[in-house]
Amino acid sequence: MRLTHCVGCWCSDTRACIDETSHEPCHWLRVDRQSGTGVCSCCTDQLQAWDAGQWIWLVIWMNGPDFDVSALASKYPAGTPALGVV
Numbered sequence: 380m381r382l383t384h385c386v387g388c389w390c391s392d393t394r395a396c397i398d399e400t401s402h403e404p405c406h407w408l409r410v411d412r413q414s415g416t417g418v419c420s421c422c423t424d425q426l427q428a429w430d431a432g433q434w435i436w437l438v439i440w441m442n443g444p445d446f447d448v449s450a451l452a453s454k455y456p457a458g459t460p461a462l463g464v465v
C-alpha cells in the first residue's frame with residue numbers, strides 16, 4: 380500500500396504526529412488514498428484549503444502530470460483512521 384501524507388505537517392500512515400491537546404496520535408480528517416494526500420487531525424487549519432482544492436498542485440507534483448485529477452472526487456469520508464488500520 381502506498382503511504383498517504385498530510386499536506387499540513389507531512390505526517391503519514393506510519394509516522395503519526397501527536398495531538399497537543401488529546402496526546403493521541405492523529406487521524407485523518409480528509410484522506411485520498413488514490414493521490415496519497417490527506418489532512419490529519421492536527422492540521423484543522425488546512426481543512427478549508429483542502430476542501431477548496433488548493434492542494435491540487437501537490438497532488439500533481441506527487442503523482443506526475445498524468446495523474447487523473449478527477450479521481451479526487453472520490454475522497455474518503457471524514458474520520459477514516461489514519462494509522463495502522465486501513
Ligand SMILES: [Zn+2]
Binds near residue numbers: 387
Ligand atoms: Zn497534519
Ligand SMILES: [Zn+2]
Binds near residue numbers: 395
Ligand atoms: Zn498528523
